[in-house]
Amino acid sequence: xxxxxxxxxxxxxxxxxxxxxxxxxxxxxxxxxxxxxxxxxxxxxxxxxxxxxxxxxxxxxxxxxxxxxxxxxxxxxxxxxxxxxxxxxxxxxxxxxxxxxxxxxxxxxxxxxxxxxxxxxxxxxxxxxxxxxxxxxxxxxxxxxxxxxxxxxxxxxxxxxxxxxxxxxxxxxxxxxxxxxxxxxxxxxxxxxxxxxxxxxxxxxxxxxxxxxxxxxxxxxxxxxxxxxxxxxxxxxxxxxxxxxxxxxxxxxxxxxxxxxxxxxxxxxxxxxxxxxxxxxxxxxxxxxxxxxxxxxxxxxxxxxxxxxxxxxxxxxxxxxxxxxxxxxxxxxxxxxxxxxxxxxxxxxxxxxxxxxxxxxxxxxxxxxxxxxxxxxxxxxxxxxxxxxxxxxxxxxxxxxxxxxxxxxxxxxxxxxxxxxxxxxxxxxxxxxxxxxxxxxxxxxxxxxxxxxxxxxxxxxxxxxxxxxxxxxxxxxxxxxxxxxxxxxxxxxxxxxxxxxxxxxxxxxxxxxxxxxxxxxxxxxxxxxxxxxxxxxxxxxxxxxxxxxxxxxxxxxxxxxxxxxxxxxxxxxxxxxxxxxxxxxxxxxxxxxxxxxxxxxxxxxxxxxxxxxxxxxxxxxxxxxxxxxxxxxxxxxxxxxxxxxxxxxxxxxxxxxxxxxxxxxxxxxxxxxxxxxxxxxxxxxxxxxxxxxxxxxxxxxxxxxxxxxxxxxxxxxxxxxxxxxxxxxxx
DNA sequence: ACGGGTCAGACT
DNA sequence: TAGTCTGAC
Numbered sequence: 001x002x003x004x005x006x007x008x009x010x011x012x013x014x015x016x017x018x019x020x021x022x023x024x025x026x027x028x029x030x031x032x033x034x035x036x037x038x039x040x041x042x043x044x045x046x047x048x049x050x051x052x053x054x055x056x057x058x059x060x061x062x063x064x065x066x067x068x069x070x071x072x073x074x075x076x077x078x079x080x081x082x083x084x085x086x087x088x089x090x091x092x093x094x095x096x097x098x099x100x101x102x103x104x105x106x107x108x109x110x111x112x113x114x115x116x117x118x119x120x121x122x123x124x125x126x127x128x129x130x131x132x133x134x135x136x137x138x139x140x141x142x143x144x145x146x147x148x149x150x151x152x153x154x155x156x157x158x159x160x161x162x163x164x165x166x167x168x169x170x171x172x173x174x175x176x177x178x179x180x181x182x183x184x185x186x187x188x189x190x191x192x193x194x195x196x197x198x199x200x201x202x203x204x205x206x207x208x209x210x211x212x213x214x215x216x217x218x219x220x221x222x223x224x225x226x227x228x229x230x231x232x233x234x235x236x237x238x239x240x241x242x243x244x245x246x247x248x249x250x251x252x253x254x255x256x257x258x259x260x261x262x263x264x265x266x267x268x269x270x271x272x273x274x275x276x277x278x279x280x281x282x283x284x285x286x287x288x289x290x291x292x293x294x295x296x297x298x299x300x301x302x303x304x305x306x307x308x309x310x311x312x313x314x315x316x317x318x319x320x321x322x323x324x325x326x327x328x329x330x331x332x333x334x335x336x337x338x339x340x341x342x343x344x345x346x347x348x349x350x351x352x353x354x355x356x357x358x359x360x361x362x363x364x365x366x367x368x369x370x371x372x373x374x375x376x377x378x379x380x381x382x383x384x385x386x387x388x389x390x391x392x393x394x395x396x397x398x399x400x401x402x403x404x405x406x407x408x409x410x411x412x413x414x415x416x417x418x419x420x421x422x423x424x425x426x427x428x429x430x431x432x433x434x435x436x437x438x439x440x441x442x443x444x445x446x447x448x449x450x451x452x453x454x455x456x457x458x459x460x461x462x463x464x465x466x467x468x469x470x471x472x473x474x475x476x477x478x479x480x481x482x483x484x485x486x487x488x489x490x491x492x493x494x495x496x497x498x499x500x501x502x503x504x505x506x507x508x509x510x511x512x513x514x515x516x517x518x519x520x521x522x523x524x525x526x527x528x529x530x531x532x533x534x535x536x537x538x539x540x541x542x543x544x545x546x547x548x549x550x551x552x553x554x555x556x557x558x559x560x561x562x563x564x565x566x567x568x569x570x571x572x573x574x575x576x577x578x579x580x581x582x583x584x585x586x587x588x589x590x591x592x593x594x595x596x597x598x599x600x601x602x603x604x605x606x607x608x609x610x611x612x613x614x615x616x617x618x619x620x621x622x623x624x625x626x627x628x629x630x631x632x633x634x635x636x637x638x639x640x641x642x643x644x645x646x647x648x649x650x651x652x653x654x655x656x657x658x659x660x661x662x663x664x665x666x667x668x669x670x671x672x673x674x675x676x677x678x679x680x681x682x683x684x685x686x687x688x689x690x691x692x693x694x695x696x697x698x699x700x701x702x703x704x705x706x707x708x709x710x711x712x713x714x715x716x717x718x719x720x721x722x723x724x725x726x727x728x729x730x731x
Numbered sequence: 732a733c734g735g736g737t738c739a740g741a742c743t
Numbered sequence: 744t745a746g747t748c749t750g751a752c
Contacts, residue, residue, distance in 0.1 A: 051740070051741045051742065051747085051748050051749040051750080052741065052742085052749085053740095053741085053750095054740090054741070073752095094734095094735065094736085095735080102733095102734050102735065103734080104734080104735070104736090104752095117734080118734050119734090120734085136735095136736095142735095142736085143735070143736065145736070145737075149737095168738095168739090168751095168752090169737085169738070169739090169751075169752055170737080170738085170752075171752075172751095172752075302750085302751075303749090303750070303751090304750095305750070305751075306749060306750055306751090307749075307750090308749085308750090339741090362737090362738070362739090363738080363739070363740095364737090364738070364739080365737090365738095366736080366737055366738070367736085367737085368735085368736060368737070369735085369736080370732095370733060370735060370736080371733095372732065372733055372735095373732060373733085376732085411745090413745090413746090417732085417733090419732070429747085431746070431747090432745085432746060432747075433745085433746085434744090434745060434746080476732095478732065478733075479733080479735090479736095481736080481737085483737085483738090736752100737751100737752085738750100738751085738752085739749100739750085739751085740748100740749085740750090741747105741748085741749085742746105742747085742748085742749105743744105743745100743746085743747085743748105
């Protein structure tokens, strides 16, 4: 343990390797061992090495890290909604139609009766007839987890008060309490306290021998009070008090109980949090680490619950973490690669350098649904219907994120699972596809659908989808999901640009976003091989499938898909070139939250025509504004105009190019950049520069250094600024 | 052909 | 980068 991990290779951003308390279901194991045969062996060779844990240096072995885990969280959320359920055996189920739905959370009362996660509702009733089954809320035909997400946020906001806080999942949080503990140790050390909080006294301290009927709480009190303790133990003692306090605060403010682990790193804290549940906390003093790990089954360690853990067992004969100790680091590296080998060597010794990340918000949002077996989607309109539902939810969540956290997502990704009934090439997987994310429900729906079609085309191959017109199209979609990632904060703070934005309604943020959308042109003019979205033409569906209207009316009576289609088509403006010019997401976005409250689709059509005329006005104005010197001025000149993009036109003129050939690349780069915004960048005031996000500053500075030329992928690189404001169909 | 719906991260 | 894959809850 004393070994500091200078030896570790620093690669990647690192994850959170701790361990899973919950045992994988039997089904999971069987599927691994039976279905996938000897898949785990892939971890052996260097070629098969992927998605493996990576070791990171441990900054200190005296950190105070806590892992807080909500007890059967979904159940608690439902019990808070329906207090009469408190104390009763309760479980949360989703999709009640088939066999009573699947249990996704089980109260501790119900567990006593043998009710388990992964049971069906009917099974649960069999082993515990009085079990209260509560359904997960459903919206748009799918499970709606927003209530749980929001409840999780409540907890996070409380836990974040005492130190760096990382939201690890919907119901788990890591805390770095080192500073708080050090402060307590300096100002008001536990050793000097007359009374120790009752909740803290209920802590479990690993390695503290509670022999023969001795008063457990008294032992804990003594441990916390010890004057001759190791510095690290004293810090943990502070951690005990802080975490106990936080947990009580959570209970007081949210009515939720949680369990916690307190240790010197994330791995051990996570290990501990699951050892005494519910509503208790467990401490891992430095001195008891070895004893804890020696007999710990290897697959209980986080990151070792899967194939890697199986490989360790099967190939290396490692059954406990302690068994790992016998292998020299080189041996492990030889077998599992440098990074993973070092990581394994470290975790065997309780060393884990993962930092608590300090992130309260998710890095991505996703919405998905599975269509098991016979419910697989077999027609494109069916897929489109569900995609629309998923996109609606996603869009709603993105709007909330923008509104509440002032963040913008930049990438939209579509995932699907599919099978081909005809071809025996069922191994082939449906490819995921992504594109720049444009705000507005209709746009997201449109883009997601086009991504799907691109994926499908690739999936079925040239002649695979010929039978589309009739009953059997030869394929089925068993799961669909859309997600939004690359979420970055909108610049904020005290600078004037931010103030400018913040002084405006959200609609002005939105006006920054969907400006340059001549995506087709942009795609075409990118150097071949360097474009990111080849194969995906978002404007022009490549496959002709039956129209959805008839299908929709027949199968989904209450569908407003047609409405949405109207919306998306009316909001798209066909240019003379036949390209779709979409520049109206500001309106959609500004209405985002209002829309959520009351759907006012009719008004949108009106807004849209209004928008179009405004758009034309702006178009002219943009040209006139060529030569504005200050970015601020440029912004302000469009201030009174509630919608529209001011960067797009000039950008497109330069990059999208009036000539489709690649001649725009041979042009002098600096010249191109100088003109890109229609004014001389050399005349930007330095104070204005400072107000820009550093990302943009850097780029502008690079423009001003004529000798520093960048590679020939100028288009991709030079659009940072406009892309910053305009996440549209190019990157 | 999945506990279902989401997330995060590593690697190419 | 986009895309695949592992792993966790």
